[in-house]
Amino acid sequence: MKRFAEVRHLIRKPRTGHEGIRDYPTYSIPDAALILAMPARTLQSWVYDKPIFSIAGSTDESQKLLSFKDLAQLYFLKFVRRHAGLSDSQARVLLQYAKKVSGSAYPLLHEDIRVSRNHVFWDHVSKKSGERKVLELLRPRGQYVLHEVVDMFATRVDRDARGVMLRLYPWRLWKNGDQRRPVSVDPDIMSGKLVLTDQTEFLYQGE
Numbered sequence: 485m486k487r488f489a490e491v492r493h494l495i496r497k498p499r500t501g502h503e504g505i506r507d508y509p510t511y512s513i514p515d516a517a518l519i520l521a522m523p524a525r526t527l528q529s530w531v532y533d534k535p536i537f538s539i540a541g542s543t544d545e546s547q548k549l550l551s552f553k554d555l556a557q558l559y560f561l562k563f564v565r566r567h568a569g570l571s572d573s574q575a576r577v578l579l580q581y582a583k584k585v586s587g588s589a590y591p592l593l594h595e596d597i598r599v600s601r602n603h604v605f606w607d608h609v610s611k612k613s614g615e616r617k618v619l620e621l622l623r624p625r626g627q628y629v630l631h632e633v634v635d636m637f638a639t640r641v642d643r644d645a646r647g648v649m650l651r652l653y654p655w656r657l658w659k660n661g662d663q664r665r666p667v668s669v670d671p672d673i674m675s676g677k678l679v680l681t682d683q684t685e686f687l688y689q690g691e
Contacts, residue, residue: 505671506649509540509549516550519669519678520559521656530558536576538589552671553590559654560592560637567636567660568622569602578604578621585619595647599637601660636660653681 499508513531517524530536531548536558540551550558561575570578582591585606591597598605598618606619640658642650651670655662668681 506552507540508671509551509554510671510676511550511552511555512547513550516555516558519555519652519654520562521654522562527558530561536561537579552669552676553593553649555669556641556649556652557590557592559640559652560597563637563640564599564604567601568599568604570622574622582606582621585621593649595643595649597637601636639663639665654678 497509499505511519513528514524517527520527531539531550539548539554557579561579564570564578565572565575579592582597582604583589585591586594588594594606596606596608598607602622604621606621608617608619609615610617639662640653640655642653644650651668651673653665653668655664655666658664665681667678669676669678673679
């Protein structure tokens with residue numbers, strides 16, 4: 485934790501005109517760890533020691549900041565580790581394979597990614613054939629399956645009509661079937677801080 489003890493204040497670069505609010509680096513490691521309900525040391529390892537993916541960054545390498553997309557993808561990885569029974573190394577393999585087949589830097593944020601017990605699927609329409617296919621991203625990797633998929637992760641996020649992730653509901657006590665959303669994180673609300681959902685419902689209704 486010496487790395488953080490030496491940092492006197494955060495340095496946030498100004499957001500550029502082409503940089504979306506969900507791409508803007510704003511969360512420190514301690515802030516993100518609090519939101520994700522995970523040890524700051526574990527998150528530090530994922531970001532610094534053995535980077536699990538390249539985050540949005542910071543002007544100062546000693547205090548990397550996370551964007552909302554970074555936060556959301558880390559939350560997904562934490563979610564599947566717990567609810568799909570993945571180890572840390574399996575989560576890393578999942579992310580790299582998902583990047584490869586989707587061609588996206590943030591593949592786990594796509595609305596066509598589905599999570600069920602011990603499985604993570606990519607439910608998509610093939611660009612070559614135009615057919616709907618469901619690709620198993622874990623076991624066995626690469627096999628196509630045809631059954632319908634119930635997505636456990638769907639209740640933890642809100643999306644717009646294009647499928648873009650708008651907000652997270654990182655309820656640390658969540659269990660499969662639980663519809664509660666007591667806390668939320670939205671870059672457009674309170675600068676992306678973790679807030680009680682009931683206090684912001686009237687803002688969401690106005691969208």
